[in-house]
Amino acid sequence: MAQEGYDKLMALTDSRYELSMIVARRSAQLKGGVPTTLGVDEQPITRNTVTIAMKELELGRGVHWGAELPTWGELRRMVVEERRREEPNFTVSRADAFSDDED
Numbered sequence: 804m805a806q807e808g809y810d811k812l813m814a815l816t817d818s819r820y821e822l823s824m825i826v827a828r829r830s831a832q833l834k835g836g837v838p839t840t841l842g843v844d845e846q847p848i849t850r851n852t853v854t855i856a857m858k859e860l861e862l863g864r865g866v867h868w869g870a871e872l873p874t875w876g877e878l879r880r881m882v883v884e885e886r887r888r889e890e891p892n893f894t895v896s897r898a899d900a901f902s903d904d905e906d
Contacts, residue, residue: 808857827853829856835875837881839855839859841864846858
């Protein structure tokens with residue numbers, strides 16, 4: 804875990820093992836489709852999910868960790884709900900475009 808904010812990250816936990824587990828779980832969330840909390844300008848050059856997870860923790864970006872970490876099922880429900888809100892709430896049908904035509 805050689806990285807810039809390592810000392811700050813170590814101050815968040817009691818041990819390197821716990822830090823490794825937190826970063827690994829957050830990395831798995833990111834790989835599973837949970838969006839990052841980092842802004843575009845804050846994201847590291849490397850698109851590695853471990854690096855992104857460490858950067859989120861370093862900046863304290865509202866990431867739940869430790870005993871407060873949501874379960875995989877809760878995360879999946881949150882992501883599905885978020886994506887539903889982002890989808891347009893209409894459909895386009897070709898049948899409507901030609902309804903005035905008479906054969």
